[in-house]
Amino acid sequence: MVLAARTAPKSRGEDYLVLRVLTGEEVLRLGEAMIEYGKKTGKKNFDRDGDNVKRSAAVLLVGLRDAKPLGLNCGACGWNQCQEMPPLREGPEFRGPFCFWRAVDLGIAVGSAVKTASLHNVDNRIMYRAGVVARQLGLIEAEVVLAVPLSVTGKNIYFDRKE
Template structure:
């Protein structure tokens, strides 16, 4: 029963992300819910990535993903500048913004598109909170989900959700 409830929470989080306001009303946010075997594959790949790169806490976050009912993935599917020529990305004009693949994500990115992704993310986690589902915004889950091809986009963020007597995403030891 709890798994069904959490799947519904994930779907409602996706709805909140989808309907969140976006610049110029243009939707460049990609959304996917990962559960079941894909969830286990994501956790395994997170552990492997941490070992391969020597980056810390991928194993810790992988353990949380493995204990979760689902992970909501949000991605900026296309880095199409807004056209304001505001310079927030580091370029004077939007047509000068050229992105390239970095070690984990594409960058630089249009700041307004990243803000759109952040608003969608905030809307999703607000929904989880209202529905009493424990959640945690995870950069590491996004990195590996993108590398695995679970979702495509310039930048990806993962939000695992769970329901236990104690929130599993807190009191986690940071490793150095």
């Protein structure tokens, strides 16, 4: 999965991905911290997703770090020219803004990773919430992070979940 994410196509061939695999105690720590974050903030489903993470064998973290604008001046980020984009600032869960095309790169990389897991019959789910908390815990250094928990059991634990 890490290999698939790393070698996935990227805009102009520039790679701003950071990748990390969590196992064992780090997975449990992340799941427990997600549940606490949900309680503290009142945000929905951090507890549900945290329980899923705690029951996972591993978690792949995929993030963007120091991603420079592509330079197309396309306006997809909300500014007419790339140089108008303000410096990164810390938001409530992630740091931004950043180039839309770098976000597309992140999506392609995560898609490649989960496709690889699926080819090997490993249950998985892309989680924004786990990425938020992994970043806050310092498990990965990136502006934005997505997480992919992994499970191999008789039934996929990431579906038929209670709200």
